[in-house]
Amino acid sequence: MTEPAIRSPEDWKELAETGGLGTCEPEQMVAACRDEAMRDGRLRGLLLDHLCGLARPYLIRRANKDMPNGGLDAVDDIVSKMALAIVDPVAKDGVGFGAAFYTKLQQRLADRHRAWRVQQRRIEPMPVDDETGEILEPPDAAGLTPEEAATVDDLIAGLPDNHRRAFLLHRAGFPVSSKGECIATMLGVQPKTADAWIKKAVAHLREQLGLDR
Template sequence: MDAQKLDSRRPEEIAGAIREMDDGRDVRLRGKLLDYLRERAERYLTPRVDKNLPDQGRGAVEATIDRMVDALLIEGAADGPGYEANFLKKLRQRLVDQVRKLRIEQDRLDQPAVDPETGEVPEPSHPSDELTPEEAAIAAGFLTTLSERHRKALSLYRAGYRCSDAEGGETIASMMSVSVRTAEQWMRDIRKAVAKHLDLKP
């Protein structure tokens, strides 16, 4: 249980050991291993969550870790084998899930169902052709697999530029000398690449 020795072990190996332990035996050891994985998961997830979320994203991190613990403790849990196969990848997937839930809840709170003046439903705060901060951060991890134009578009997006700007400011489209439609298609392509990287549906 030495922390330095555990740091040298693959988290998949620790997750597998936890799942194999009997509830009635090795309770103390199982608890310590879980505490270690919780801390390791928190160190990994905290820098990767959008700090603009409520509570700076701590709720999403905690929910992701709680879900991980359930998957390791509950016999037959669907995510259990995933943590044994690729621990960090499964954590990223579940963080994205939690952030999406938070954004949906926030949109419901922040946006009226119908605009009282026009009677129209307002546009969502995160259009489907743009990446969430989490998706952009994950995409940055495999930039070398993207085409040169996609890499540049993603770099501009991460710098704060968007595909279009109603106020006429600089955009991804204007800076790359393409149409807004083309820039939007590139962002959709990147989103699909992120989803494929995470084994998620785009």
């Protein structure tokens, strides 16, 4: 049974002191931290520490390990900004974490992945098809906003195996073709083929989400 969403500061204090925070939904703790009735700074700190303890391992499991410091720098920055947003009464992200805690974390991590991919593209030469010598423009895999991406897991699972694997690798930040690790190499196909699989996956997802109507 789900715990009641509304608790008094005294209730939260008892839960914090007895190790009961793990029985509560993170959205409830976010709401408590943002509640004007929460005047106990130490108690708010305990709730924030617990939320950070939930967020960090969740993000670490999903962060692209090719990012600087294995993605840990991005994770630490997201968690730090999350805590600040939660206690800021006018922060839109604070409201978002209170509505859907893990979905908002996914969105912020997707933002960091996207920014990192843009930076990588500025550094790395554009991939070239081995057969034709043509420059392969990377598809806008995301063509999907972070909010949309958070809702398509079931659709992704239903993609043909090759399309799904190519799309997930691209979404994780791997280039279609490069001298290092790339999608074409990992899937054992030509860059042009990997590129086509990603574009077909994106087109299918956009169609199912009604984004091209």
